[in-house]
Amino acid sequence: MDRKVFIIHGSAIVQDGLANILRKNFKCEVICYYNLESLKKSDYSLSSKTILFTEEGIANCEEYIQFIDESPYIQSFNIINCNEDKKQSNSQYSIYLYNTPDEIYEQVKNSFKKQEIIEEVTEELSNREIDVLKLVALGFANKEIADKLFVSIHTVMSHRKNMTEKLGIKSISGLTVYAIINNYINTTNLNIKDLI
Numbered sequence: 335m336d337r338k339v340f341i342i343h344g345s346a347i348v349q350d351g352l353a354n355i356l357r358k359n360f361k362c363e364v365i366c367y368y369n370l371e372s373l374k375k376s377d378y379s380l381s382s383k384t385i386l387f388t389e390e391g392i393a394n395c396e397e398y399i400q401f402i403d404e405s406p407y408i409q410s411f412n413i414i415n416c417n418e419d420k421k422q423s424n425s426q427y428s429i430y431l432y433n434t435p436d437e438i439y440e441q442v443k444n445s446f447k448k449q450e451i452i453e454e455v456t457e458e459l460s461n462r463e464i465d466v467l468k469l470v471a472l473g474f475a476n477k478e479i480a481d482k483l484f485v486s487i488h489t490v491m492s493h494r495k496n497m498t499e500k501l502g503i504k505s506i507s508g509l510t511v512y513a514i515i516n517n518y519i520n521t522t523n524l525n526i527k528d529l530i
Contacts, residue, residue: 337362337446338378343389343413344368348431352387352413355435360442370398385409385445387429403520409445458500464518466493470506471513 339362341349349366356364362385367373370392386408392398393412402410411427427445429438459467462483469479476494480487498504503512513519 337383337385338381339364339385339387340373340378341366341387342368342370342373342392343387344391345389348389348413352438355438356442359435359439360446370395370401374401380405380408385411385442387411387413390414411441411445459497460493463493463497463500466490467497467509467513468518470494471510471519 337360339353339356339360341352341364343349343352343366353364353366356362365376365378367376370388384405386402388398388410390412393410402408409427411429414428414430416430427441429441433441465483466479469482474482476487476490479490483490498509501509501512503509514521
């Protein structure tokens with residue numbers, strides 16, 4: 335089983351219920367934790383095939399937001415206690431405690447499909463190319479990227495050349511859009527003025 339689903343929730347009933355729905359409908363390994371610290375201390379590695387379901391209170395704390403920012407390839411679901419339509423979330427997706435199993439299935443199925451599309455393209459990019467892509471998308475120049483990654487400008491230019499050839503995207507604006515669509519950068523914390 336390549337795909338891993340982590341559930342971080344303080345309620346064993348919620349953990350068991352969601353885990354049963356996921357195991358019944360998807361080929362995935364489900365691992366449950368009561369808090370973020372337990373996940374961080376675990377031996378499991380996070381990858382683009384990781385989906386994370388997190389209790390509302392945990393998903394909105396600064397430590398979790400930073401954790402997600404450092405792992406942009408993870409699909410993140412916020413488990414929301416009430417069914418308010420306009421509830422804000424730091425996660426990419428939300429499910430509600432009152433969702434039916436069919437509603438949860440549809441949400442997760444769509445997330446899996448999105449991951450498969452992303453994986454087809456991003457498997458070609460090296461980790462260092464992804465690092466360069468993120469910084470390009472945030473508006474950093476080659477020299478600034480080299481300084482941040484502790485490499486030469488020539489190395490940065492090589493990564494940019496390889497990246498643009500693999501993706502078929504030549505413009506900085508195109509790379510920025512690609513990075514946003516594929517969740518390499520978190521747009522909720524960006525200041526638009528910084529990008530102009």
